[in-house]
Amino acid sequence: MDLNVAQSLNIKKDITSFLSDYKQKLSELFNERNDEDEMLATRGLPPYVLREVLEHNPLSTFIPDEYNGRGAITSEALSMLETTSYQSLPLSLMMGINGALFLQPVANYGEEEAKKNVFQRFLKKKNMGGLMITEPDFGSDALRMQTGYRYNEESDSYKIEGLKHWAGLTGWADFWLITARETDKNGELGRDIGFFIHDSSNGGIEVLEYYKNLGLYMLPYGKNQINIDVPASYKLNPSRNGILMMLDILHRSRLQFPGMSTGHLKRMMDEALAHCKERLVGGQSLFNYDQVKERLAQLQSYFTVSSAMSFFTGTNVPLTKNTARMDVAANSIKSVVTDYMHEASQSLMQLVGAKGYRLDHIAGRAMVDSRPFQIFEGSNDILYQQISESVLKMMRKSKESNLYQFMKGYSLTENAAGYFKDTLNFEVDYKLPQRKLVQLGRALGRLVSMEMTLKLGDTGFNSKMISNSLKVLRSEINSIVSTYKSNEQPDVLDGYGDDSSWLKFVKA
Template sequence: MKESYSAFIDRFGKRLHDLFHYESNINELSISRGLPDEVWNKIMELKPLSVAIPEEFGGRGAQVKECLGILSAASYESLPLSLTFGINIALFLEPLAKYGNPEIQNSIFDRFINHQAMGGLMITEPDFGSDALNMRTQYVEQEHDYQLEGQKHWQGLTGMADFWIIAARKKLVSGDLARDVEFFVTDNSKKEQQIQVENYFNNLGLYMIPYGLNTIDLTVPRNQKLLQKSTGIKMMLDILHRSRLQFPGMGMGFIQRMLDEAMSHCINRKVGGQQLLNLDSVQYQLSRIQSSYSLCSGMCAHSSTMSGIENDLSGEGLEANSMKALVTDLMQESAQICVQLSGSSGYKIDHVAGRGIVDSRPFQIFEGSNEMLYTQIAEIVIKQMKKSKESNLANFMLTTAYANRVTPLFRKHLDFTVVDGLVQRQMVVLGKIIARLVCLQYVDVMTDKGFRKDLLDNCTKHMEMDVKKLLSDFLDYNNAKPIVEYQLDSNWMDFI
């Protein structure tokens, strides 16, 4: 009989806490490269990745709620550990469950459940980061297999994962590469499928996770090609959007930890004979983290309803980008506030908040930099506005399913015409505004089901403040540009 999820996640959380705080010291583990094998083994003995494996293969059923729950429980203790799980879940196990050839699924899933295997996804290349559609990794179809050649870099779990899903483009007879993208599963236990690690990077944070440069020169059997349902590009969007929709799981535990640490410090710390908590500015800062907690909670609840592998998410860019970009901004802000409130003790790499600043920072960059994602959000909405022949932002947002409930609260701020010819810096700001409306609505919907109304009210106050500040940047934007040859006539010593 399958263990109930509440019992499973409670057992996992308690064991992780004991492992990191009594049997080992997470503060020491987090500042050394990698984790000792004995620690990894004890973590993986809990079978955390079973949440992303279908029941017919011995897993817990690949339910989004459970996947987000395991990510949250892990990130409360260790953000790098949660990211490790996130890579495995969203970038390998779920794509394999949805698109993998049935001939290979059973054996691979068995190795994850019973032999502590791990897997990841390779898309990014040295010359093609966000420009993934121009990747140069190529494949040639042969009689019984596919031959792949190319380079990939900045893949989490470099040299550590047992399996990889590799993105490549078909090499045509002309020597050119096809426009579409295909995906292939590799098994590192087989010599002809091994990936060569050229070198490891000294990543600034996330020490637990190895990153590096990989050279691909291998062959895989025909049944290790993922089975696309339409085009490879749509499959890639489905995979990436599903991954972005699960970022709130990693953000949830992390933001809650920042809130708990900051709150505890401000209650116990005395300044001038009174609690730090009594200072008005401190209350404001704590309420900012708490607002992030509420927003992330709403994102998790909504993601659980719509990001399962049974759904095609290739067209869900607005919600996927809104969640990923906003929650990662909130993670970084929460860590910054926690460090500020913690005083000098927070400015240590072995302090959970100080470490959190460095570890959460790349979340704003990988899987699409936030500036790019906010721009895409604005582009999606502007395209929808033109299609509906509505140029007033407030009027349009009132008609949308993703923001119609909260838009009345912001109507006076959004009552303006969106004109053609916006510059990119305006598009980024517009995307930030829309993302806040979209995610606040998730909290509003959740409140109907019993989520605390006072948390929603405080969250709404902060989002209104954010929107007003952002609108000043949007409507009266700063058009400053860098002066490339700035050295001439700019040395201050010449003017004394």
Template sequence: MDMIESTGWPKDIEAYLKSHFSALDRSTPQEETALHEFLRLGPLHSFIPTAMGGTCEGPGTYLPVVEMAAYYSLPLGLTLGITGSLFLMPILKHAPVALRDTLVADFLSGPALGGIMITEPTGGTDVFGLQSTVSPSPGGMLLNGTKCWGGLTGRAAHWLVAARKKRGDRLTRSLKLLYVPLASPGVSVDHYFDALGLQPITYGQTSFSDVTVPEAYDLTPPGTSALRVLYDTLFRSRLGISAIASGLCKRIVHECTKRAGERIVFGQPIAGLDQVQFRLATLRGQAQMNHALWHFAGDWMGSHDDLSGDYVLVNAIKVCSSESMTTAADSAVQLFASAAFKRSHMAGRAYVDSRPFRIFEGVNDVLHDNTFVVLAGRYGTVTADAVSRELATFGLRMPEGLPEGTLAALASPPDASQREHVHCGKVIEWVVVLAVMEYMNAQHAMPIDEARLVAQRSIAALIAERDYLL
């Protein structure tokens, strides 16, 4: 098997990360000074185009940096993802020129951070249920509402905030995405949450009370729906999770391979045990899979200006990448055993810190259902033919070597139960991921032998449970 080694990692930034985050048993949250030192090396410059003073020549520039950061520290990788994908990218695409240039200058000159606020105490999945409002005012616009669970709460100085337009006393379904500095009068952090993991990323609740927002801070381009801008932003971020997953899975492969060679049980290294070999092969397959996914995602993002309709591809990559992170961390804990049951151990931290990715930016269960609903809406029904037609829109084709019963499992009537829709969505997503991997193997000779087995086993397991959905 070919273990994919990473390329394109900036050497100066990697040297810093290696010196601070390579210790297996000192995987503790970084101090504020370490974060500032890291940011001053310019990892976020990889999101800013070269024409504006950055180093970005497309997603192929910043995704390796995100992967590298996640390899050494999952919270650092997510910090880059939050600031780069959820703040800088929409600012670069949609902000008025004067605002864009001012913010770019700030990010180029210092350790700035940004984020996005969508979720509210009443929920976040239903964007038309948001209660935050924006209404006209003499000074521009007036923002009111409460947001929660925005990564880097109180820590990032720059924010994008989603709110619904208010006309008189009526709350409309029209959305706006606004730039709101944390220092704006009327913005306050109510409290911070005692988050289960991903320290030192801060999460909490933020209130906006009669915050005046200039018209020039509106990121809704004329003639364009703010919902489309929001979905394009979220979808790009979801695709970027594959780079974070790739970094984590590669680190786990390296650490677990070393562990298996050094840990002696019954007079021999555990690397000689068949079950350990199976776990290591699966870990390598997960690393292969995510490596292929983020390269495909990078190419797709770089060649398409609007991803707001690419639900099926985005859902598949986000779901399978995030789930591979948790299963890889599970295997790492098995291989390190009690040594991993510490807050300071890389495997223990990965076990906790990988979990939220299955609920970030769309709970995976919701995305499974959404995958089915979108296909049913586009093709009238969900069948293997409908999946093939959807794959073709991404330049992909139905994979070869699918487990027996896969094509039948791709069909589910629209009037079936939601659990059947969710189950069908899961199968579709793994088929899409397998199709992406086969494409990358054919076009770029990327090794996928063990990744293919990971996908095939996942599909086969789903088919086996199909008749037992209570």
């Protein structure tokens, strides 16, 4: 594709004009030519809508300049996702899957032959790609996946067989990035992970079942039987090993969640403000009630923190940076901001009232569409535990057991820690039970988020929004740490049935 062709596809426009045109097209498709509420409450997406979205080449923001993309500039990709998610969170997730979980891994680890073919088809033929990692019996425990691959020397290709599920774009994607473990001559699976680019037009993937997912109706999910042959040139090449490559891919994706969350949170904030100003209760605007103001302040805080995360990723994570070791930043961003996405959706639902409890209302859709974000690409409970484990490991290595002393010297929290000299001034037990690790991780994730918010404040971002967000974050962190310090640990009763029926104790 030459420069003239790229210009005709609007790829070479400056980012402001590119996003403006894209935003106008989304508004036209979702608001003017279709009923947004009805369209997004129906499974799938009208083919012409997806076609017109892709005609604006939003995915070119993930493609390097040498392949006629926009340059794979992180800030541009995040801005595209934000523009998309303001109009449609599911559509933004679709763009995120294509970009962060397919195009970026291909750009970083693919061979030249594969990259040229894939990028050309994305730009010219509007192809889409997805990632298959999860298996029915191995969700979060991905390293034990049972999908295996063997190398065939005669055909210079890999035979891959297995079962995958919950892959977004099931039955739709033109390309798949599929993970598998090498099978030896005895049929045993190796420890390392391989990634393979599969062209769906070559067949070999049978959709056994389409899932009736609770939310995200726009995206098809299901169970896929894999029996494919992939040319050797379509295997990704890790710099060291497949596990570190997978960490880089997943961490990079988690670091880019703010692209999707910022637009969604801005929509929740705008919808809530508009409703509260227009709605009259008890003879006065809903906006004037103190409890309502607290919810609105939290919504504005969530949006500001998410913006700070976008700024962090946009300025610190270029495509060329390996993120395999950025676990604390990636896990903090993903877990905290997805908690905020769902909390914001719940708040909008509460403010709107009964009519929000409809699938064809923005509040109802937002609630069910945002919930999976706390689960996929790492359940938040697990990520909070991993944040604590990573920090405790660093503390052991530095021989520091006082949490405040360590956090004030840690690059991701050095400024934020100063707000918690008393709260964090305690010795940490390196061997914490899991529930304590999760609680501590929630606090640490928000401390990292606060550091990012302070850094955004230094740039000239709305100072009142920053100040408001710091207040909300301080309140959250103090509350979580208080819970963490509590020694109250309820247990689970296995045989709870004995003496647990209140009716038998009612005296006639």
